[in-house]
Amino acid sequence: MSSSDTTPRTDHEAILRLDNVTRVHGTDGTAVRALAGVSLAVRAGELVAVMGPSGSGKSTLLNLAGGLDAATSGQVLIEGQSIGTLKGDALARLRRRRVGFVFQDFNLIPSLTAVENVALPLELDGQRVSRARRRAVDALTMVGVQELADRYPDKMSGGQQQRVAIARALVGDRRLVLADEPTGALDSHTGEGVLRVLRERCDAGAAGLLVTHEARHAAWADRVVFLRDGVVVDSTGSAETAEALLEPTA
Amino acid sequence: MSVKQGLLALLATEPMYGAQLRSEFEARTGGTWPLNVGQVYTTLARLERDGLVEAIGEDAEGRISYRLTRAGQAEVARWWVSPVTRETTPRDELVIKLALAVTVEGVDVHRVVQTQRTATLRHLQDLTRLKQRATTHHEAAEDGDGQVDLAWLLVLENLIYAGEAEVRWLDHVEARLVREANRPRRPASATPGTTATTTDPAMGAIAGDQSTTTKGAPR
Ligand SMILES: Nc1ncnc2c1ncn2[C@@H]1O[C@H](COP(=O)(O)OP(=O)(O)OP(=O)(O)O)[C@@H](O)[C@H]1O
Numbered sequence A: 001m002s003s004s005d006t007t008p009r010t011d012h013e014a015i016l017r018l019d020n021v022t023r024v025h026g027t028d029g030t031a032v033r034a035l036a037g038v039s040l041a042v043r044a045g046e047l048v049a050v051m052g053p054s055g056s057g058k059s060t061l062l063n064l065a066g067g068l069d070a071a072t073s074g075q076v077l078i079e080g081q082s083i084g085t086l087k088g089d090a091l092a093r094l095r096r097r098r099v100g101f102v103f104q105d106f107n108l109i110p111s112l113t114a115v116e117n118v119a120l121p122l123e124l125d126g127q128r129v130s131r132a133r134r135r136a137v138d139a140l141t142m143v144g145v146q147e148l149a150d151r152y153p154d155k156m157s158g159g160q161q162q163r164v165a166i167a168r169a170l171v172g173d174r175r176l177v178l179a180d181e182p183t184g185a186l187d188s189h190t191g192e193g194v195l196r197v198l199r200e201r202c203d204a205g206a207a208g209l210l211v212t213h214e215a216r217h218a219a220w221a222d223r224v225v226f227l228r229d230g231v232v233v234d235s236t237g238s239a240e241t242a243e244a245l246l247e248p249t250a
Numbered sequence B: 001m002s003v004k005q006g007l008l009a010l011l012a013t014e015p016m017y018g019a020q021l022r023s024e025f026e027a028r029t030g031g032t033w034p035l036n037v038g039q040v041y042t043t044l045a046r047l048e049r050d051g052l053v054e055a056i057g058e059d060a061e062g063r064i065s066y067r068l069t070r071a072g073q074a075e076v077a078r079w080w081v082s083p084v085t086r087e088t089t090p091r092d093e094l095v096i097k098l099a100l101a102v103t104v105e106g107v108d109v110h111r112v113v114q115t116q117r118t119a120t121l122r123h124l125q126d127l128t129r130l131k132q133r134a135t136t137h138h139e140a141a142e143d144g145d146g147q148v149d150l151a152w153l154l155v156l157e158n159l160i161y162a163g164e165a166e167v168r169w170l171d172h173v174e175a176r177l178v179r180e181a182n183r184p185r186r187p188a189s190a191t192p193g194t195t196a197t198t199t200d201p202a203m204g205a206i207a208g209d210q211s212t213t214t215k216g217a218p219r
């Protein structure tokens, strides 16, 4: 398969694809190679978990996958589109429409209520306020916190904030969901609820990439990829698929 | 797990014959610890000898049902309120393997750790799929069935937490090896004032050996 392929995509194709991606922070003397030649594909319906010690490059990988950071070399493709070639506006639009983020800290906007936080990406994208709000309430319902719709983040527990953040990542038609330690501060029951929602969204056709330290949570994924020092060192995929998926297309 | 206590607890619900006890035991624990019928009968014979159960006659097919005696009821009641003790440390192949790996020259310990981590995660993925299925079934089940599903879910979750603990321990082993590899080494004849780390009881006797034997482990 060529990376410049423009034929209509089938569900078997990768929603997210990283080809030989390297990210070096800083220059020369202070350069840190956070990611070194990582290749990875996540298809529709697939949830992939990333595990690895602190500093192994997990967040870097996720930020690159969502276009929040740019690769030093190699390319990142979302639904076949190489995001490195997109102009600022086009990239922002792609991110808003297609990519849902759940960050390591929840990143809710403190001056907005839960439903306003969730509706924001839709409104920024030009949807009518009433419609955006309706869809936001649907998303909050899906993660089980609809009764918090009109509450401000500082009046919610950590677990509740996290679920609102997940609703925000899932609202609309996002086909790629990226989650960085989404269960960090949650008790085991709430944490499992988060995984269940992510899993359901992937079963319904989204592609998911999940960073977690907890093996119990990573086990909800179809595949677990292990990072160490910016390199993929192993994966639970069957040997055959792992090789096919990890093969750079260059 | 003592088969004895399990059978007594089941007999507390109603009198049963051997094959029935076996299938009830397996249904409630998801078949994770299969019993053979012979084991059930020898255990029943012992319980009868000790006066904890008594036979209450045969049915048309010649199957003997047992019920608890007063002493048996007291034994069950005592079991529910006593903690489970784990006095003997079971021999764990993984622990032994790693303990040997760090002390045998030329073993790539990081590779041993990663191979195990991947395998344990695969196992966890299987368990999680079973759990998802059991959860769906449980949510759709009628009351009676639901209780059995719940028992199976608890067993599965126990196995999941055990797998997770294993992975956490592997993470810890790996982090410790990295720290060991980077630890500045003191000459053998350290002055008394600098021996604090080597006499740290938390490090145990093995720690001293590790610093010399993990040098060869590639990072
Ligand atoms: N903006 C930056 N400038 C310089 N170095 C950076 C920057 N961001 C990350 N790094 C370095 O890149 C490496 C990978 O960082 P990253 O945040 O991806 O790790 P991580 O796997 O997410 O760790 P954690 O589990 O602690 O969140 C680290 O060594 C980190 O110090």
Ligand SMILES: [Mg+2]
Residues within 6 Å of the ligand: A058, A059, A060, A104, A180
């Ligand atoms: Mg991180």
